[in-house]
Amino acid sequence: MAQRHLDPTAGPVAGDVLTAYLRSQATEFLRALRQHRETGGAAGGGPLARAQSSVGGNGSREAVDAARALRRSARRISGTLHTFRPLLDEDWSEGMRPELAWLSGTLAREHAYGARLERLLAALQRLSGSAAFPAQVTSGVRTEKGGLTVGAARAGALLERQLTLARTRAHSAALQALGSSRFHAVADNVAVLASEVPLSAAATASAATATTTTAVATATATGLKPLAAAAEDRLCDAVTGLPLVTAGHPYNSQALVHGLSTDTAPQPQDAPWHQVRLLLRLHRYAREVVFGDEVRVDVRLLNAGQALDRHRDASEAAAAAAAAARTPRIAPATAYALGVLHADQRHEVEAARFTFQRTWTRETVGTA
């Protein structure tokens, strides 16, 4: 459907399409940056902190939205520079990508700590049965604090302390980053992108009217679609490497195989899944570039991506619970609750893999 005007020999050429996408993302980035400054995103406490404490008004919510939009466009620009790098000026894009990654990484951290805390506190509530069996909450050994047991309440307080501290630090780091000359250089580069995209010789060649066979071949090899297809291939290859057969068996107990290690390093078994998550995102962005405004929501990609987001979040939350359990001098009841919480989040990891497997294979079979 979109093919008709993506074929470099018929309609807008690759360079034009790529330019249009990058320009719109750059414009989006600059708008989000302006909004972030106007809504006081740089003020103390952090947008997320204020939004969560519900002290802030619309301003905080807008600042959170602005920060999200900033990350969103930074990721898209960075991903596009990566997937379509043969079409772009090499020196320029190679220099810009790590800077964008640094920026979106720095901005994401504050949000991630806040979301992790929310996830863990919700899990503590759920594990205390307060959501599912409200009638039993106030009976027995539970305290009055939202139906939590002493251990759960203490574990929650410990996690709140640790993750709030981490979030505050991430907020300061983000503030510092946004005020740095390094950031201003990134913003300047994005501003350039909003007006003119530095294309490579290959992209310029494809822009010329393709009258000779050689020119057509060149344009095709470095065209949008082959590069987008290569991104999809990288995704599919990585998915092939995942233990999907195991993941497709419910309750396979694989995610908790290192559940008793209090090692806070990320679990090695999670890494391939995180990698697929990144490749899925790149594939999704490449589709946005190729199909432009006509891009249709691919429910399979959406669901698979959400499963992998959940996988990542649960994996990191489990690690945070394990890390908290290594705090010196905590009470055994606190440690016990953190152990239950850790195992619960590793089960979430396993559940997310199961969901991913179902989503991915069902749709593959359906469309094959």
Add this chain to the structure above:
Amino acid sequence: MAQRHLDPTAGPVAGDVLTAYLRSQATEFLRALRQHRETGGAAGGGPLARAQSSVGGNGSREAVDAARALRRSARRISGTLHTFRPLLDEDWSEGMRPELAWLSGTLAREHAYGARLERLLAALQRLSGSAAFPAQVTSGVRTEKGGLTVGAARAGALLERQLTLARTRAHSAALQALGSSRFHAVADNVAVLASEVPLSAAATASAATATTTTAVATATATGLKPLAAAAEDRLCDAVTGLPLVTAGHPYNSQALVHGLSTDTAPQPQDAPWHQVRLLLRLHRYAREVVFGDEVRVDVRLLNAGQALDRHRDASEAAAAAAAAARTPRIAPATAYALGVLHADQRHEVEAARFTFQRTWTRETVGTA
């Protein structure tokens, strides 16, 4: 197929069939009891303890087998007295059932503690990744003790101490029971059963040649098949009350809903499943009575029963881990490992429910 000689009007009558079954179970009981005494089942240390420490020779293994056979026939006699009580002398069977329940319960306890410890230690090994990823066992923070972390090793030692003590006490209690006059009364009753089964007036009536319509009706109402069907109905009714829709969704997180309560009381949500397990057993024994030697293994019942056994075992193991975590002055690392272990076993509970749901509904659909 078995119908032809179970119809009270054609072939052996209900009382005869019931008598044959009870006699063979009573004979089995007496043989197991003799074997248990001969193989030194009453010697110190307990059959299970010696079998597990692999110090004992064939004698211990035989004693374990004898104890199992004793429990096995005691359960069958007791279950049969319950299901077919209208066919048996009421006073006699009502007096005998609680005594058989007391005996099999007392004998089962020693075995249960041993099996629970085995299950928990195996889970600790699995959760330390020693089984699935042997290459990584010796790296990182793990100690040399079978690849366990410090917390896991300590948790294992604590559980071993507590459950071995419980098992030793159960062994003493079993010994005391087997030497008691109460036990001798049970054994005497079973010996009576081996030679003559005290039938009720109804069973005797059905034994007379059924020439009148009234006699046939009486025989049918109190026949083996209606009573066995009633046992099956009780099972099916109880299954209907289970949350099977939820159980059929993998990773529904229901079993861990009270995961953070360190309350050692059994989880109320498990009770209906335990009840179904008992009713399933009664149904299985009733089938043995009705079909006699021609009874065919019903794979569905077998698998469903195994899932419920696993449910019960995991439920009790989870409770044991939670109970161990309440030991005063344990290290936080130990408590953490026990928390992970508890959650893991509750997850097993959930997995067992899922398996039961799949087994039960698939076969129901298949045969409907």
